[in-house]
Amino acid sequence: MRILMLTSVYKDEFLGNKDTSTNIVNSFVKEWKKQGHEVLVIHNSHCYPRVIHEIPEKLKKSLAARMGFAISDYDAVKEKEYQDNGVKVFRLPIKKFIPHSQPSDNVIKRQVNKIVATLKKEKFEPDVITGHWASPQMEIISELKTIYHCKTAVVLHGTGYIESPKFNAEEYLKNIDSLGARSLSQAKQIKEILKLDKLPFVCNSGVPDEYLKNYRLNTEKYRNIKTWKITYVGRLVSYKNIDSTIKALSEIKDVKWEFNIVGDGASRTELEELAQNLNCADKVHFWGRVSRDKVMQILEDTHIFVMISTNEIFGLVYLEAMAASCLTIASKNGGVDGIIKCEKNGFLCEEGNDKELHSILNRITKKEIDEISNIVEMGYKTAREYSDSEVARVYIKNITQ
Secondary structure: OEEEEEEOOOOOHHHHHHOOOOOHHHHHHHHHHHOOOEEEEEEOOEEOOHHHHOOOHHHHHHHHHHHOOOOOOHHHOOOEEEEEOOEEEEEOOEEOOOOOOOOOHHHHHHHHHHHHHHHHHHOOOOOEEEEEOOOOHHHHHHHHHHHHOOEEEEEEOOOHHHHOOOOOHHHHHOOOOEEEEOOHHHHHHHHHHHOOOOOOEEOOOOEOHHHHHHOOOOOHHHOOOOOEEEEEEOOOOHHHOHHHHHHHHHOOOOOOEEEEEEEOOOOHHHHHHHHHHOOOOOOEEEEEOOOHHHHHHHHHOOOEEEOOOOOOOOOHHHHHHHHOOOEEEEEOOOOOEOOEOEOOOEEEEOOOOHHHHHHHHHHHHHOOHHHHHHHHHHHHHHHHOOEHHHHHHHHHHHHHO
């Protein structure tokens, strides 16, 4: 099958840390290629005036903390053709001046013409066109449907565009066969906002198959715990609510604990000051950015993984923590609500609620080893159901059936 992928975000691995993009879409593309499909990627990169991409890194981090998204280096958004795991990627920038603004009709037409010319040059006639992020994918795919008459789909990563009266989602959907969401809770929101007849399909990410091969079910680490090891992995930004975890832990007096914060970001100084003010700085360890192997090592040594973000679309790290036999606490109505079932294979907490989190942590530390082992085992089994290869297979099934 020939699959054309359109996306606003596609990580260029050649650029390393210069490209701050997530590699969500890369994973699907990589697996489809391995599964025998012919895939071509069009990266509709949001390109601001070059001076914006070249501002000092410190200022970029500050802006990212306020805006909720990172500003990539100019090399990560400018026009480029390259290969990623044997798949051709064409980065075709769309110039923008205001974040989250919608491209004009003329800009969309020019982008469609560029894509059609690229496909003609590559002699690539798609059987399926799918896209990630609402704009400009919905506008472009709606136009491409009239040219290629194939199956079309778009996976939304939020509700911002479709809630705007300026974004004509209903019109674009006439030429889009399948609509997806990154979580069950988000699918329900989208159905309600757009007044859809059926629920969008859920397009989950997976854990790389090679990671799952390295993780083993380990309930023994919960026997005779002297110090409970709690971990967070991700960017240090305000909406991740890491401060709530520090506050919740600071109130735990009857058991020993330590909190590993793995990652970096604009909120680090603020979090360090909070730990100092709450007299628990000696128990809170900031690791900064570490290698993948080190993340795996920390998770394998972790008892409880906590991330109670606000509006978390989907967190791959939750599944990885479950695969590493961690008791995992996620946000209610977040990206893994529906995957994590409270007290069955993990725990759910109101996003950013330090008092509720404190209560959950207290309950966990008082549970018997058999109950803990059952929850850990169920979490481990859940994670294995969400391998990269499996979720990629389900994704294609959802948009072609």
